[in-house]
Amino acid sequence: MDVLSTALTLLLVMDPLGNIPNFMAALKGVPEARRSRIILRECLFALGILLAVFAGGRGFMAAFHLSSEALRISGGIMLFLIAIRMIFPSHGLDRPEQPEEEPFIVPLATPLIAGPSLIATIMILAGNPANPRAGILIAIVSSWLLSTLILLSAPFFSRILRRRGLMAVERLMGMLLIVVAVQMFMDGLHLPSGVPGQG
Numbered sequence: 001m002d003v004l005s006t007a008l009t010l011l012l013v014m015d016p017l018g019n020i021p022n023f024m025a026a027l028k029g030v031p032e033a034r035r036s037r038i039i040l041r042e043c044l045f046a047l048g049i050l051l052a053v054f055a056g057g058r059g060f061m062a063a064f065h066l067s068s069e070a071l072r073i074s075g076g077i078m079l080f081l082i083a084i085r086m087i088f089p090s091h092g093l094d095r096p097e098q099p100e101e102e103p104f105i106v107p108l109a110t111p112l113i114a115g116p117s118l119i120a121t122i123m124i125l126a127g128n129p130a131n132p133r134a135g136i137l138i139a140i141v142s143s144w145l146l147s148t149l150i151l152l153s154a155p156f157f158s159r160i161l162r163r164r165g166l167m168a169v170e171r172l173m174g175m176l177l178i179v180v181a182v183q184m185f186m187d188g189l190h191l192p193s194g195v196p197g198q199g
Contacts, residue, residue: 005180006125006139012177013082013118014143016150018170021163022112023154026103036152038102043148045109050140053114053122061127069188075124076185079177082117086174113147 027035061071125136150157161169 003135003139003142006131006136007142009079009177009180010118010121010139010143011146012173012180013079013121014113014147015086015170015173016147017157017161017166017173018086019112019151020154020157020166023108023151024158026108026112030102034102035155039108039151039154040148042103042105042108043113043144043151045105046113047141047144049110049114050118050122050144053119054126054137054140057123057126058129058133060123066127071124071128072184072188074188075121076181076183076188078117078120078124079181079184083174083177083181086177087171089170113151 023039027038030038122136122140125131125139126133157166
């Protein structure tokens with residue numbers, strides 16, 4: 001995957017528009033003047049988590065001697081499952097509890113931004129030796145930056161799109177992610193067999 005495709009995939013998994021209702025609910029008791037600073041702070045915490053995963057992802061994958069095709073096939077399956085949950089969300093089951101005081105790291109930085117799905121995606125991308133590390137890093141920072149800008153504009157998007165509009169956009173992003181997942185799966189099936197770290 002090139003940098004643009006990787007960045008778009010990560011942005012779809014981050015799902016910033018789908019997270020707007022959660023952010024608005026979590027910050028409901030926070031003075032409006034502080035909300036932007038809190039969102040920016042939490043996004044920076046999330047970036048730190050993602051960069052830590054990126055730094056250790058390749059070593060973790062190499063330790064298990066996973067092949068490139070295994071990474072792509074498993075990544076395609078995982079992204080497909082994420083997309084299905086975006087299109088058919090299980091309401092009330094995966095919503096984090098809303099804090100009674102100002103949120104700090106949990107639940108905004110993680111799991112809403114740097115959640116298990118995004119962490120696993122970055123680990124798979126970073127663990128594949130066919131993916132240049134510089135390109136993955138650029139994709140992580142680019143997708144994070146766009147996600148941060150969207151979340152900082154949460155009140156605007158919430159007023160314009162409202163809840164039904166946000167749900168429709170999330171489903172559209174889920175359908176796009178399905179296409180990416182299928183392509184990643186097919187790429188894995190066509191890769192020549194090989195195990196990294198044994199050459």
